[in-house]
Amino acid sequence: MSNVFRELAEGGSIFRNEDAFAPEYLPEAILGRESEVKELAFALRPISENRRPQSVVVYGPPGTGKTCSVRHVLAQLTDYTSRCFPIYLNCWNYPSRVSVLCKVAEEIGMFVPRRGVAVDEIWAEIVSVLKQAKKVPVVVLDEADVVAGDEQGIFYDFLRMRENEGIDVGVMAITNRGDVLAQLDTRIRSSFLQSFMEFKRYTPAQLKEIVKERAREGLRAGAYSEEVIGMCSAFGAKNGGDARIALNLLWLAGRNAEKEGREEITTEDVDSVKGRVLESMKNDRITELEDLDRHIVEFIKKAGSAGVGTREIYDEIGKNERTVRLHLGKLESMGLIEVASSGEGGRNRVFRFRT
Ligand SMILES: Nc1ncnc2c1ncn2[C@@H]1O[C@H](COP(=O)(O)OP(=O)(O)OP(=O)(O)O)[C@@H](O)[C@H]1O
Ligand SMILES: [Mg+2]
Incomplete structure (x- = not known):
């Protein structure tokens, strides 16, 4: 029997691996961020020598590679040493102190009841599990500016884990806003002060490399031209030096070509989806x-x-x-x-x- 899904799967001639365009995809190579990656690694290196890592605030405009660079460095660290306990969480999903703690508890293998958990109890148990594990947790709080007011006590909890509990811990806070610390309590601010890393908007040349590499990872060899790559990277450059915009443009253009049963993405495909890329980017941000x-x-x-x-x-x-x-x-x-x-x-x- 003919099957519409099988036909679609067999007919696809644009994508080699469409997952390479999914938001959670971790690229094989982080291009144009060599010095930032090195600096992040430098902050975490003490872990492999049984010493305390440095905490870092990473800030910069959207689509400048903050999340993927930090995730890349964490992946490399866990590949290099088994002494690290990487914990990544996006604060949009965990905006309060108690929700962050529950997530951390879950990540380190604790059973967390859904209701009626007291912060102090979870904390005590996290501490005891970590002490036994003899591993250094690295807690990445992505989109950290979502954590507001009293909930910001969570930064303090982790930053002072060594003084208070004798556990080394690395904290990496990622945010769009360099001014986010201005709103933090001084005691939290001082613990972060040494390492503050800015990610700048990508240059057109950097965007071109990034788009080209992603095309190689996700598209079939004959499915795109230099011209298409150039249009996508130029669009990202024009809209805030944002790699996400450039990559989404290539992705949607690819889908457009595929839907129409063509084997190559044309400049018309790219033009026809520009509006949608910008629109969906804004809508995403507004709903967030x-x-x-x-x-x-x-x-x-x-x-x-x-x-x-x-x-x-x-x-x-x-x-x-x-x-x-x-x-x-x-x-x-x-x-x-x-x-x-x-x-x-x-x-x-x-x-x-x-x-
Ligand atoms: N240097 C790079 N090399 C390869 N891909 C990259 C690079 N920088 C960004 N990307 C890709 O661009 C997209 C956006 O990057 P990322 O999510 O890291 O941005 P961000 O700075 O965290 O943005 P936001 O502030 O909106 O969270 C992702 O798909 C990511 O894989
Ligand atoms: Mg991010």
Whole structure:
């Protein structure tokens, strides 16, 4: 009997391995981040010599390779030494102190009941498991800016694990915002201060290498041209030096060609999906936002291309200026809004939605 899925599977002539375009895919090579990878490795190296690793804050704009570089270094470390206990978690999924602790407990093999867990109890048990395991945990808190207010105590818990519990631990916090530490308590800040790593936007040349390599990993050899690679990397360069945008463009263009039963991605395929790449990127970010951010973005979006002044935004949101300013800064760095004019000598900046 003929089967539509079998036909699709056999007919595919664009992708060699479409998984290479999935968000969680870890590329075979991290290109253009050699010095950052080395620096991260340097911070963790003490683990292999029974010493305490350094904690690091990694920050930079979206799509600059923060997550994949850190994951790459963790994978290399576990390949090199069995003394490491890598624990990666994305704070969008674990935004509170107790949820982070439960996740860590689960990762190190503890049984965690779903309800009625006391933070102190979980903590005590994590400590005892880690002491027995004689391994150094490296806790990666990705999207760490999501952890707010009192929940930030979690950073302190881990950073002071050595002083308080005699356990060496490495903490890596990843964030879009370099200013995230400004909101942290001084005791947390001082533990992080030595290692602060900025990931800069990719240059067009770096993006080209990244896209080319991913095409090699994910597409069939004859399915793409230099021109297609160039268009995708240029698009990523234009939209914030963002590798995710460049790679998603190539991926969707590939799907478009495949859907139409062609064996090669054309420049028309690329052009036809540009709008969708930008649209889906913005939607992803908006759904990820906390309520306050979403409220601000939607208010600004409603104002259209003329934009809206900071003062009106304060009035609408009804929070203190400092809080709103921090959120505006974050939304701007995420590429969702932009400054339309500095207004009245910089005192009433006008923001508009970035289209
Ligand atoms: N240097 C690189 N080499 C190969 N692939 C890369 C590189 N940098 C980024 N990528 C790819 O680009 C995409 C985005 O990278 P990544 O998720 O690491 O960005 P990020 O800096 O963590 O972004 P965000 O702040 O939005 O979380 C991923 O698919 C990743 O595999
Ligand atoms: Mg990331």
